[in-house]
Amino acid sequence: MSNLHAFDxxxxxxxxxxxxxxxxxxxxxxxxxxxxxxxxxxxxxxFAVGASLFASNIGSEHLVGLAGTGAGSGLAVGHFEWLACLILMLLGWLFVPYYLKSGVYTMPEFLEKRYNSAARTYFTWVSVIGYVLTKISVTLYAGGVVIRAVTGWNFYTAAIVLIVVTGLYTIFGGLRAVVYTEVLQAIVLILGSITLMAIGLSRVGGFAGLEAKVPAGFFSMWKPSSHPDFPWTGIVFGAPILGIWYWCTDQHIVQRVLAAKKIKEARTGTIFAGYLKILPVFIFVLPGI
Structure with a gap:
């Protein structure tokens, strides 16, 4: 059954x-x-570069996953969000000048210019296979689950609607349509999540009431090395490697800064995105708890 009212x-x-x-x-x-x-x-x-970087990172699987992990493990999953604030600075100040001066359209093209066509082919196939098996499939699944829960639609119908809607505005509008629709999506995500957080906290008696209802240590971001999910060793030594790959070399992310007017605009956009990445701990993870 649909949970939607006329206003919805x-x-x-x-x-x-x-x-x-x-x-x-x-x-x-x-x-x-x-x-x-x-x-x-x-x-x-x-502004559009920064908002697009934020929204392109926050897919349905991200939104659902952060809340779910928060419910199971507390705020520690937020390390990845705050780490992104720093890595986005690396993108803006270390990587962007090389990318923009090279005049490339894609990351595989950059690798071909820097190395050879074999590097381009290898990176292309790794990226495509990785996205199909991890990013796209999980995003469609999580999005389908959310739409089914809200509208009562069949799961496959919901997933197909996601594909069709996204495909239409991407095909006809190109990256310009993608970037500016992501600006809209960033605004909706942030305002909607802040509203949800405020309602949730009011229902449990604020931060103090929430803390009293969860296990000890749920609000601790720093976990021991023996922690099964978020050991500090993994966060300090492993997560930055993954973060640099994702934020500084992934085509889906880097394409946003490649579209900037100039290096200054790209760098300012990464700073703005870095500030926005402070928010998910509070507006995505916290409501899940």
């Missing part, structure tokens, strides 16, 4: 109207050249 349906309808309106605007601005379609003519401002 109206709100969702308005959201999709705005979403497709952005895609239509982006399609009208398209100049039928590859730099426009893949990199939005390299004229994206810092």
């Amino acid at each position: 349906v109206m709100f969702i309808a308005v959201y999709f109207i705005i979403l497709f309106g952005i895609a239509w605007w982006a399609a009208l601005r398209e100049k039928n050249v590859s730099s426009d379609y893949f990199l939005a003519s390299r004229d994206v401002a810092w």
Whole structure:
């Protein structure tokens, strides 16, 4: 059964109207050249770069996963979010100058220029297979679960709707549509999650009431090396390696900064995204607890 009321349906309808309106605007601005379609003519401002970096990272699997992990293990999963704040600075100050000066459209292309075509081919296949098996499949599954819970739709119907909607505005609007719809999604994510956090905390008596209801140590971010999920050794020595790969070399992320007007805009965008990455611990993990 659907859990939606008339106001909910109206709100969702308005959201999709705005979403497709952005895609239509982006399609009208398209100049039928590859730099426009893949990199939005390299004229994206810092605010859009930062918001897009944040929203492209926060998929349905991320939102559901952070809340679920928070419910099971507490705030410690937030280490990955706060670590991203620092790694985004590496992206802006160490990697971005090389990427933008090279004039590439994709990370595989950068590797080909830097090394050879074999490096490009290898990285392309690793990325595609990795995304299909980990990112895309998990995102569709988590998104389908959420839509099914909210609307009562069949799981496969929900997943197909996700694919069709995302595919339509991406195909017709290119990266410009993707970036600016992600700006909208970032705003909706943040405002909606702040509202959820406020309602949740009010129901349990604030932070003090929540702390009294959870096991000891749930609010501790620093876990012993024997911890099964978040040992400090893994956080300190392992997570940065994963973070640098994801935030500094992954095509899905780097493409946003490649679309920036210039290096200054890209760097400012990474700073803005870094500030936004402070929020998930409070607005995604905490409501799960």
